Amino acid sequence: MTSLVIRGGHLIDPAAGIDAPKDTLLKDGRVADIAAPGKLKSANGAEALDATGLTVAPGLIDIHVHLREPGQGYKETIATGTAAAAAGGFTSVAAMPNTTPVNDSPEITRWMLAPERNASIRVFPIAAATRGSKGEAINDFAALKSAGAVAVTDDGHPILKDNIMRETLAAAARVGLSVIQHAEDTRMTQGCSMNAGPTAFKLGLRGMPPEAESSLVERDIRLVTELRDARVHLHVAHTSTAAAIAAVRQARRNGLRVTCEVAPHHFLLTEEHVDLYSTNAKMNPPLRSAADRDAMIEAILDGIVDAIATDHAPHAVHEKEVEFEHAPNGITGLETALGLCLRWLHREWKLPLGRVLSLLSAQPATLLGLKGRGTLAVGSFADVVLFDPKAEWTYRAAETRSKSHNTPFDGWTMQGKVRYTISEGRIVYTSA
Amino acid sequence: MNATAAPARRQLQPPPVAPSPFPYNPGSLLSVQDLSLDTVSHLLTRASALEAMDPIERARILAKRRVALLFYESSTRTRTSFELAAKALGADTTLVSSLSSSIEKGETLKDTGLTLHSLGAEAIILRHKASGAPWVLEQFTRLPVLNAGDGMHEHPTQSLLDLRTILQHLLPGLTTVSADTLSGVTVSIVGDIFHSRVARSNMFLLPRLGAKVVLCGPRELLPEIATTAGPGITIERDFEAALRQSQVVMMLRIQAERLAGLQLDLETYKASYQLTGQRLATLAPSAVVMHPGPIIRGLELTAGVADGPQSAILEQVRNGVAIRMAVVERALTAHGARA
Numbered sequence: 001m002t003s004l005v006i007r008g009g010h011l012i013d014p015a016a017g018i019d020a021p022k023d024t025l026l027k028d029g030r031v032a033d034i035a036a037p038g039k040l041k042s043a044n045g046a047e048a049l050d051a052t053g054l055t056v057a058p059g060l061i062d063i064h065v066h067l068r069e070p071g072q073g074y075k076e077t078i079a080t081g082t083a084a085a086a087a088g089g090f091t092s093v094a095a096m097p098n099t100t101p102v103n104d105s106p107e108i109t110r111w112m113l114a115p116e117r118n119a120s121i122r123v124f125p126i127a128a129a130t131r132g133s134k135g136e137a138i139n140d141f142a143a144l145k146s147a148g149a150v151a152v153t154d155d156g157h158p159i160l161k162d163n164i165m166r167e168t169l170a171a172a173a174r175v176g177l178s179v180i181q182h183a184e185d186t187r188m189t190q191g192c193s194m195n196a197g198p199t200a201f202k203l204g205l206r207g208m209p210p211e212a213e214s215s216l217v218e219r220d221i222r223l224v225t226e227l228r229d230a231r232v233h234l235h236v237a238h239t240s241t242a243a244a245i246a247a248v249r250q251a252r253r254n255g256l257r258v259t260c261e262v263a264p265h266h267f268l269l270t271e272e273h274v275d276l277y278s279t280n281a282k283m284n285p286p287l288r289s290a291a292d293r294d295a296m297i298e299a300i301l302d303g304i305v306d307a308i309a310t311d312h313a314p315h316a317v318h319e320k321e322v323e324f325e326h327a328p329n330g331i332t333g334l335e336t337a338l339g340l341c342l343r344w345l346h347r348e349w350k351l352p353l354g355r356v357l358s359l360l361s362a363q364p365a366t367l368l369g370l371k372g373r374g375t376l377a378v379g380s381f382a383d384v385v386l387f388d389p390k391a392e393w394t395y396r397a398a399e400t401r402s403k404s405h406n407t408p409f410d411g412w413t414m415q416g417k418v419r420y421t422i423s424e425g426r427i428v429y430t431s432a
Numbered sequence: 433m434n435a436t437a438a439p440a441r442r443q444l445q446p447p448p449v450a451p452s453p454f455p456y457n458p459g460s461l462l463s464v465q466d467l468s469l470d471t472v473s474h475l476l477t478r479a480s481a482l483e484a485m486d487p488i489e490r491a492r493i494l495a496k497r498r499v500a501l502l503f504y505e506s507s508t509r510t511r512t513s514f515e516l517a518a519k520a521l522g523a524d525t526t527l528v529s530s531l532s533s534s535i536e537k538g539e540t541l542k543d544t545g546l547t548l549h550s551l552g553a554e555a556i557i558l559r560h561k562a563s564g565a566p567w568v569l570e571q572f573t574r575l576p577v578l579n580a581g582d583g584m585h586e587h588p589t590q591s592l593l594d595l596r597t598i599l600q601h602l603l604p605g606l607t608t609v610s611a612d613t614l615s616g617v618t619v620s621i622v623g624d625i626f627h628s629r630v631a632r633s634n635m636f637l638l639p640r641l642g643a644k645v646v647l648c649g650p651r652e653l654l655p656e657i658a659t660t661a662g663p664g665i666t667i668e669r670d671f672e673a674a675l676r677q678s679q680v681v682m683m684l685r686i687q688a689e690r691l692a693g694l695q696l697d698l699e700t701y702k703a704s705y706q707l708t709g710q711r712l713a714t715l716a717p718s719a720v721v722m723h724p725g726p727i728i729r730g731l732e733l734t735a736g737v738a739d740g741p742q743s744a745i746l747e748q749v750r751n752g753v754a755i756r757m758a759v760v761e762r763a764l765t766a767h768g769a770r771a
Contacts, residue, residue, distance in 0.1 A: 191692050198660035201655070201657045201658060201661060202632070202661055203563055203564065204564075204582070204583050204586070204632060205563050205584075205585075206692070268446065275449065275452050276452050276454050276564065276567050290446075293446065294446075321540070321542050321568070322541065322542070322568065323541060323560070323562035323564060323565045324563065324568075325564075344447070348445060349444065
């Protein structure tokens with residue numbers, strides 16, 4: 001099959017402990033060799049990619065995206081969503097099950113993985129934990145796993161009943177799947193459209209209290225503790241409150257397998273960015289207080305956070321051009337994640353580049369058990385991103401590859417321009 | 433995945449909030465927070481001038497200009513007074529209400545606004561259930577939008593007419609205001625603060641003129657966070673203590689339509705917060721009693737108080753027409769549009 005040699009770049013592979021100039025040989029969809037510049041053997045005949053001045057890193061992995069298929073193709077398709085992902089440097093995305101119908105079956109999981117979907121990069125479906133995500137009847141996790149599901153969740157319909165959540169955690173552990181919880185006690189958030197606090201009061205909007213998130217995280221951690229089964233893995237999606245992070249921190253100290261992700265908007269923006277009812281600043285969990293936002297940054301810098309995940313949630317323009325209370329939750333994020341992480345986490349807040357990349361590749365791969373991903377060790381999948389770490393550029397939502405452009409980051413300065421994205425040896429994105 | 437001990441807190445410099453593009457149209461009145469005290473003075477002055485003007489001459493000001501009233505919620509005072517105000521200035525008005533229009537068929541606020549724009553509307557007066565709706569309408573039509581009440585958020589013309597009423601009682605003849613015009617004046621706002629757009633507009637406006645705003649009500653209807661709405665706002669849970677210090681008492685209706693499942697014991701509420709003749713006579717015998725309406729006699733206040741000598745409720749209604757004439761004039765005339 002094909003082979004590709006990447007020459008002259010600076011390789012950063014946190015999982016392999018490499019941060020040095022290296023040439024990389026990709027062959028038959030795998031990493032075939034890594035060597036000092038000019039020292040690659042058997043690279044003869046391979047197509048060459050000049051990576052001078054570029055950082056070469058494992059392709060990025062986003063474990064929380066909404067690709068909207070099946071059923072909501074007017075917002076996004078697997079083809080458009082993965083094209084946007086490739087443009088953002090991602091080579092793997094994990095797709096949430098809140099599709100129409102809900103992905104609660106092996107058939108839908110397989111449908112999402114079929115070649116007809118024209119995915120640019122690798123898609124890993126996350127299946128619904130319960131039938132129709134209604135929080136009542138638990139799905140057949142073994143069947144879902146063999147169809148290709150990498151985790152289970154009811155995402156936007158969090159599992160509130162203790163017994164159902166306990167059973168979900170136990171059943172998923174038996175087949176080696178993680179349980180992802182969108183932590184929101186929805187009994188506390190009825191009719192709410194932003195974070196509870198001074199801004200919500202001033203805007204006359206009902207607010208979601210931070211406790212709606214943290215109380216459910218605490219409940220879930222209690223259930224993990226009670227199960228006393230080392231295989232149980234709870235992953236807290238899009239953590240947004242200081243109290244929830246504190247609960248995760250404590251669970252880790254207690255030796256539990258509890259992980260968490262944070263979205264770029266939660267470490268960058270606050271409820272004040274809702275401004276005068278900007279629907280592109282409406283998502284769930286909502287933008288929180290400055291103290292919560294600071295807690296997200298601290299937790300990332302301290303190593304409590306296991307992954308940066310975008311919660312890419314495309315919505316059609318007309319759906320967002322409405323009264324704030326009526327607008328759907330969510331923003332796009334695949335094309336802005338790397339640029340924001342480098343601009344803010346790395347440049348502004350001095351998180352070493354290797355750690356930023358680890359949060360976007362190695363750690364999420366480990367978290368979901370994606371074997372051969374998140375590293376460029378020889379034998380791994382040839383999932384690679386090449387970016388110019390110094391380049392500054394302005395994000396233009398109108399130029400997105402996604403079907404939707406509901407983002408609060410339109411016009412923002414990004415750092416680090418993706419030049420090539422390579423998925424299993426194929427170049428799936430190139431920019432001049 | 434290893435947790436490490438938290439290091440000393442770092443000094444974090446987060447991204448700033450971009451300046452807001454609103455209002456797009458200088459004739460709009462979306463929020464009292466957009467009004468400078470000069471503009472407030474201008475509106476008060478014009479309200480008096482327009483009220484005193486010969487009706488024939490007044491009707492030339494906006495002769496044949498088109499003003500649309502777009503109402504997604506029922507209204508008696510606000511709708512009628514806006515309509516009378518626009519007509520008094522000579523404008524043609526048209527009323528679109530959500531129950532007798534294509535809104536029932538699912539037409540969005542944006543499309544309704546664009547339709548009114550195409551029909552020749554030069555300004556839109558909007559009453560809407562959703563907080564923030566006037567911003568949506570203004571963004572997509574770029575017309576002058578007058579906020580006639582948006583959800584729980586604001587009711588700017590109500591607070592302007594309340595201000596006019598307060599000035600008439602405490603400082604008769606004054607139409608020019610400054611940062612100390614109401615210094616030494618305590619205004620108590622009593623009752624369902626959380627759901628009230630009137631309360632919000634007044635607590636945003638009156639402290640800027642030096643007034644002390646005291647909010648009074650039970651926790652379910654008045655969260656502690658209300659004091660963060662701005663400087664000069666405090667909470668006093670004891671109604672009688674609030675009355676004792678007030679020159680102005682604004683009573684509010686419990687907004688049953690916005691309670692969202694909240695259960696209130698009305699008898700307990702009345703025992704604590706009803707404005708009775710006896711409370712008024714003993715604790716605030718010279719205070720001005722106000723209410724934005726509609727009043728529920730026998731609930732937040734007794735019939736005797738509503739009809740009594742301290743009540744300014746009907747003056748507020750009259751002032752509504754004068755203030756709304758000034759606001760509609762500002763929306764549609766160049767000199768009025770100076771912000």
